[in-house]
Amino acid sequence: MALLQWPQPDESRPMILLFPTILLVILLNYAFTECYRKRKLPPGPPKLPLVGNLHQLGNLPHLSLHSLAKKYGPIISLQLGWVPTVVISSARMTKEVMRTYDLVLSSRPRLFAAKYIFYDSTDIVFSPYGAYWRQIRKICILELLSAKRVQSFRPVREEEVARMVDRIQESSCSGSVNLTKILGLYANDVLCRVAFGRDFSGGGDYDSLGFQDMLQEYQELVGGFSIGDFFPSLEEFIHRFTGMTRRLQDTSRRFDELFDRILSEHSNRVFDGSRKDDHKDLVDVLLEIQKEGSLAETPLTMDNVKAIIMDMFAAGTDTSFIALDWAMTELILNRKAMDRATNEVRSIVGERKFVLDTDLPHMPYLKAVIKEVFRLHPPAPVLVPRESTEEIAVEGYRIPAKTRFFINAWSIGRDPEAWENPEEFKPERFLDCPIDYKGQDYELIPFGTGRRICPAVTFGAATVELALTQLLHSFDWELPSGVKPEDLDMTEVFGITMHRVEELILVAKPRF
Numbered sequence: 001m002a003l004l005q006w007p008q009p010d011e012s013r014p015m016i017l018l019f020p021t022i023l024l025v026i027l028l029n030y031a032f033t034e035c036y037r038k039r040k041l042p043p044g045p046p047k048l049p050l051v052g053n054l055h056q057l058g059n060l061p062h063l064s065l066h067s068l069a070k071k072y073g074p075i076i077s078l079q080l081g082w083v084p085t086v087v088i089s090s091a092r093m094t095k096e097v098m099r100t101y102d103l104v105l106s107s108r109p110r111l112f113a114a115k116y117i118f119y120d121s122t123d124i125v126f127s128p129y130g131a132y133w134r135q136i137r138k139i140c141i142l143e144l145l146s147a148k149r150v151q152s153f154r155p156v157r158e159e160e161v162a163r164m165v166d167r168i169q170e171s172s173c174s175g176s177v178n179l180t181k182i183l184g185l186y187a188n189d190v191l192c193r194v195a196f197g198r199d200f201s202g203g204g205d206y207d208s209l210g211f212q213d214m215l216q217e218y219q220e221l222v223g224g225f226s227i228g229d230f231f232p233s234l235e236e237f238i239h240r241f242t243g244m245t246r247r248l249q250d251t252s253r254r255f256d257e258l259f260d261r262i263l264s265e266h267s268n269r270v271f272d273g274s275r276k277d278d279h280k281d282l283v284d285v286l287l288e289i290q291k292e293g294s295l296a297e298t299p300l301t302m303d304n305v306k307a308i309i310m311d312m313f314a315a316g317t318d319t320s321f322i323a324l325d326w327a328m329t330e331l332i333l334n335r336k337a338m339d340r341a342t343n344e345v346r347s348i349v350g351e352r353k354f355v356l357d358t359d360l361p362h363m364p365y366l367k368a369v370i371k372e373v374f375r376l377h378p379p380a381p382v383l384v385p386r387e388s389t390e391e392i393a394v395e396g397y398r399i400p401a402k403t404r405f406f407i408n409a410w411s412i413g414r415d416p417e418a419w420e421n422p423e424e425f426k427p428e429r430f431l432d433c434p435i436d437y438k439g440q441d442y443e444l445i446p447f448g449t450g451r452r453i454c455p456a457v458t459f460g461a462a463t464v465e466l467a468l469t470q471l472l473h474s475f476d477w478e479l480p481s482g483v484k485p486e487d488l489d490m491t492e493v494f495g496i497t498m499h500r501v502e503e504l505i506l507v508a509k510p511r512f
């Protein structure tokens with residue numbers, strides 16, 4: 001998740017009006033950095049020395065934080081506006097901190113955009129630690145994303161993979177294929193069908209509400225932490241002045257209308273008992289829990305249900321699509337790995353046109369490719385921020401309560417203490433190596449770790465694995481003629497999750 005978003009001009013607020021706000025923010029930032037530096041603490045261990053403030057962050061915070069970590073070490077302290085912040089950048093330090101302080105670091109800071117988009121932060125991702133979060137997390141683990149439920153969505157994944165193959169085949173007639181676009185549709189459609197029982201890419205009545213535009217707007221609004229998040233008592237003023245509040249209100253109202261429609265459609269279905277358990281989508285399950293009051297100490301409100309649904313595709317679409325996009329980018333740049341993975345897939349699937357879930361356990365190299373992609377390109381490079389609920393001590397330094405914590409998974413994947421030749425794309429490193437991404441091995445934490453680890457590791461991995469295997473089985477892939485590997489721009493877009501700025505355009509030669 002990205003860290004910083006400066007105010008952007010919009011039609012109603014000319015650029016010139018933004019300058020005083022930005023100037024004010026810069027002055028306040030310096031003033032508070034100085035206050036923090038000079039603040040006297042009661043006797044005890046020293047504070048972690050400050051090594052920077054908002055200005056150090058730049059456009060791609062995971063990269064700036066990585067450079068700071070190389071200079072100052074695996075745990076650094078920054079004063080971001082009014083918010084004391086700690087960044088952890090190595091596997092060893094993550095282990096030291098998370099093994100001891102997972103509980104203390106299990107809360108999230110309150111973010112302005114989450115108040116609007118996630119119904120006053122009552123979703124799972126942004127909800128602060130406490131009884132309510134424990135309750136909805138339990139629902140998520142036991143009901144929404146349980147192994148049984150993920151298994152029941154297998155036909156959806158398989159149908160959507162087949163649709164993805166059709167789309168590629170159609171586009172390949174005209175020469176090259178915009179794979180980024182097709183992978184984005186695949187990830188969106190899987191999630192929408194799993195959550196709502198239908199997709200949105202085919203048009204239809206929901207499109208009249210502008211679903212695709214809303215998703216785009218959502219990405220921009222929650223895409224970077226806005227600058228106001230670092231000045232909590234001025235956030236209303238800063239966001240109102242920059243036009244962010246109006247955009248948030250507008251987008252959340254449109255999502256709310258859409259959810260009302262989806263929920264009323266589902267209510268009818270659930271209450272007449274016409275759905276079998278393995279045909280239920282996530283909205284059906286949530287409505288049942290809400291109606292019966294099962295698993296919930298405090299009954300869920302309709303807004304709570306909407307917040308959880310919002311989480312599902314907010315957390316679940318971009319992440320899977322980004323992993324797939326990076327996987328194909330790395331494979332096209334690393335021909336040997338592409339050939340080895342392709343040979344493995346084809347030797348297991350044979351002449352069958354479609355890959356089955358049951359083929360996947362027999363493909364160790366493909367799994368190694370996915371781990372290597374997660375190591376070098378964790379879709380949310382600095383995970384999702386945590387906030388400490390008590391003072392803690394790390395390496396003899398004291399870190400006060402209410403400090404914001406970022407774990408730079410991107411840096412950890414390149415940590416030379418943990419990885420040999422970390423910059424090299426080498427899936428072989430995972431063959432005969434027990435390291436996995438399920439949160440126990442701190443060298444590889446694309447899904448996070450501890451109590452707040454992503455509850456959808458199995459679902460996310462299944463969505464990525466099946467699609468990647470099918471891409472390699474159904475097509476031979478090449479760069480368009482005249483494009484050399486070094487021409488690919490690897491720059492990432494600043495956002496909630498990070499994909500490449502450039503779309504991946506490839507030539508796909510169908511095998512069937």
Ligand code: HEM
Nearest residue numbers: 124125315316319320384446447448449452453454456460
């Ligand atoms: C490749 C796919 C995915 C990746 C890499 C990923 C990554 C992450 C990360 C890094 C976090 C923060 C963990 C932390 O703070 O330690 C997270 C949280 C979360 N993810 Fe995922 N995710 C993926 C797919 C999904 C999917 C498909 C869903 C839902 C359908 C989902 C739902 C959530 C939720 C609800 C949380 C919040 C957990 C909490 O705060 O208790 N994720 N994910």
